[in-house]
């Protein structure tokens with residue numbers, strides 16, 4: 001936030017309202033995505049104990065698979081800034097397009113056995129956080145966040161299990177978990 005407040009381009013700084021709006025965007029974007037990914041991942045690890053056993057040795061690749069598997073952001077609508085042809089489909093400048101990330105993340109042309117949850121999957125060119133966001137602060141942030149969460153919660157609570165999740169109903173934007181019962185043995 002300090003960097004944003006202090007940023008200056010050609011003598012212009014962001015206004016108070018712009019900074020406030022961006023703060024809200026960062027808070028929401030960084031919150032919904034990482035917590036729903038954590039819930040979906042815990043459920044997948046519960047259903048796939050063989051993958052769970054591999055987790056401590058494969059945390060970096062596992063975190064990528066969590067995002068691919070969960071795809072917490074389902075869609076985004078963008079506007080083409082130039083004419084482009086994609087797989088024989090012409091998209092004109094100014095046309096609106098929708099990206100279906102959950103479809104991309106189960107694409108047989110991109111992933112071997114896409115319906116298999118595999119924490120060792122490598123390479124894993126998922127589009128769960130989209131190409132543009134992969135090199136930004138957000139991508140570093142969610143990777144660090146997810147690694148930290150799983151090292152902090154899963155390893156000290158090795159028997160934690162995620163039950164049947166109740167998903168957001170009718171949601172076209174966020175693949176969200178409304179509630180999910182969890183069980184574990186408390187330590188003293």
Ligand code: HEM
Nearest residue numbers: 026029030033034037073076128129130132133138141142
């Ligand atoms: C598992 C974690 C995350 C996932 C799956 C995710 C996913 C996405 C996706 C799919 C987009 C749209 C990209 C596009 O097509 O242009 C996006 C944009 C964005 N994300 Fe994330 N994200 C995650 C974490 C975060 C975090 C931690 C932050 C910030 C703290 C963040 C901030 C943003 C911002 C600012 C945008 C741009 C929004 C816009 O252009 O209107 N994201 N993210």
